[in-house]
Amino acid sequence: MEDVKQKNRSRLCSICNDKKAALKRPKTQEQICRECFYSVFEEEIHNVIVDNKLFKSGERVAIAASGGKDSTVLAYILSELNRRHNYGLDLFLLSVDEGITGYRDDSLETVKRNEIQYGLPLKVVSYKDLYGWTMDEIVKAIGLKNNCTFCGVFRRQALDRGAALMRTDKLATGHNADDMAETVLLNILRGDIARLSRCTLITTGEDGPIPRCKPFKYTYEKEIVMYAYFKKLDYFSTECIYSPNAYRGFAREFIKDLERIRPSAILDIIRSGENLRISTSTKMPDQGTCERCGYISSQKWCKACVLLDGLNRGLPRQGIGRTRGAVLSKDREQIRTDSEMKGSISQSKPCGTLDF
């Protein structure tokens, strides 16, 4: 009897103490009602934006939109907060069309619907236009083994190019707390101290042309899904058809298990990552620019140019794996003479010049 009473009483929202609790908040385990969930969820993101000074009034901000849950909720909430708190931001959606039939074409439809629903203009940049290849063609050429390397490198640059093209001041991405925690762990497992020191920053690339920020840095994936679910937001939830990636999956599963036994673990991992004592004298790669396209690069050529060059010359393994440094330095001369001699192939499809 006592228990039942207790249960009934605890069914009331622990914030407003008025309405019936509709959900258990994944981050804090509080039982709250839907309206209170919306408001704490939105308020938290607003606080993150204000406390970290993510945006300045009058800035033109691109929201990297894939049509998935994170970016859809990000687009919705940024436009909402922009209105509510008068951020004074000029927001628009920026999508990358990788050219994956059966995946990206469908998700782009979602983004196009979002364009209308949230009243945000949309700009789509495609791999085909930028590099002359769609992902479908790349996979046909190289198989299913390293295709994600190409896609990842190309997308990163495509977003920057799209943003530059639209004269953007900042790029906001939908990376959430789970992603962040996963990256911290993966960098520890890999021994990548340079990335480990960077990966918990909320804004990156501030010295570069277009800074990127992650307003969802402290937002749990589960809560994003919950928000999208209750708000009935229109998003696309299919995995990429080329994606199954076992290694990242490992860490992902581990984080989910952790969250089950201790929900605060995700935030703890991020806090650990922020507080790591990485000495300032740790050697970081020098940032330069790509000799070919002008994009930021620590090497002579940026990764995208190396990969693209390999694709165009029918050597798709170029730039993949550990041999990069050794092979490249030897081959670089070769590449140059090759391209000078033939001229045609690699220069007919340069990865475009950037006007920053």
Next chain:
Amino acid sequence: MACSGGGICQSNCYKEEEGGEKEEERLQKGKRATPKSDSSAVNPVLDDGVLCSKCKDEKSVLSAQPNNPINDAGGLCLSCFRSSLYSKFKLAVTSHSMISPTDKVLVAFSGGPASRVLLQFVHEMQYKAHMNLIASKDRSLPVFGVGVAFVVETAISTVPSYEVDNAIEDIKLIVSSLAPPSKVLHITPIEDIFSSDSTQGGSKLRELLHSITDITGKEDLLQNLRMLCLQKIALANGYNKLVLGSCTSRIACHVISATVKGQGFSLPADIQYVDARREIPVGLPLRDCLAWELKMLCSLDSLKTHQLFDRPNAGINGLVSSFVAVLQEENPSRERTIIRTAEKLTPFYFNKLPESNSSHDQFSSRRRHKPQTVKSDKSIQVENFCLICNSPLNGSDLNILRSKHRSGQTRVDTFAASCCPSCCFQILPKEPSSMEQFLSLLPELMIRRVKEDNKKWLREQIEDCLLSDDEDGT
């Protein structure tokens, strides 16, 4: 050559002209790659015993074990394998001056494979020094003393007492067999940290652990109490060094679990070879040995092990160790990579031994290895340690804690303000009302610092108005 008979030859022996050594290596690699079941089909010669890849003299013992994650130690004979482990131990000891001739070293012995190997190696080192002493003319070079500590946890374990008695008999036998030089064995119940009266201590300990709801927190507190107990034994018996058998695998798990618990700041303090933040400096000479290597050595050398009070990890720690085990299976060097990542973080000032003062300087010329200096950031001298887990506190965390508990400067507040966020979360009671009760259960050794800390804190607040550095104003 070896695979000339029949069509079972695999792609790993396509070049015969390369000759003996490489051939052998390739074969071993091939053998490692083949699953256990059809290894006999590959080559009968291999199963009879591959020669050790180091001395090329003895038969290799390691590749005969199925499914072991052989990495660089692959295909070694017993004596080469043994000496490779011993040299890792020796290098760690000498390059960090963990043990010097005038020391009295306490070996923490749980009975598990890691501490069993540690005890064995420390004994061997001591034995060699002892023989040198006998052989030398003037007998001027002292030999370090060794003691063994075994912490009995019957008060909180369900192991039947006759099993404990048997194990203790075994341990006595092990220690007494490791002579000369003879070693003192300290068998101490863990509840000794409370008081000398063990019956009262036992119930206090049980009550303390019972009051913690978080299973991970319980485990971590117990770990800290164990260290407290070892420190107490060392202090009471005049030891000046404490060595633990923490191996690579164990430390790799600690790196991940500390990250998961939000202890990223204090993490580098725990993984160094030397940790001198407590009264008795602690050394980890087996830091570079993997768990399976130690286990293997125990079974090959038939060193008797006991896992009496060894419980499988639960909660976060359990999850992390199974995660690391899976990763290690997929890539045998994963644990080393994890440690190497953590190594790149900046250690603390206490991660090296305090400057040696005279006495054994005269022997320093005998040291062949130059002591490695740990790069530590001298500018950041952390003065505040968590009262429970003894981890250094991050400045910003400390400020948050202090402002949170500023209200009444009671003992409870001072205590809560001096614990790391991780301990606050998983060990301290959530209800402020039960804090007083919790504090009364903690051993005096832990609480003792509260008073000192409180005084320091008060002083800090009025520092700018003080004209002299000490209380009397002189």
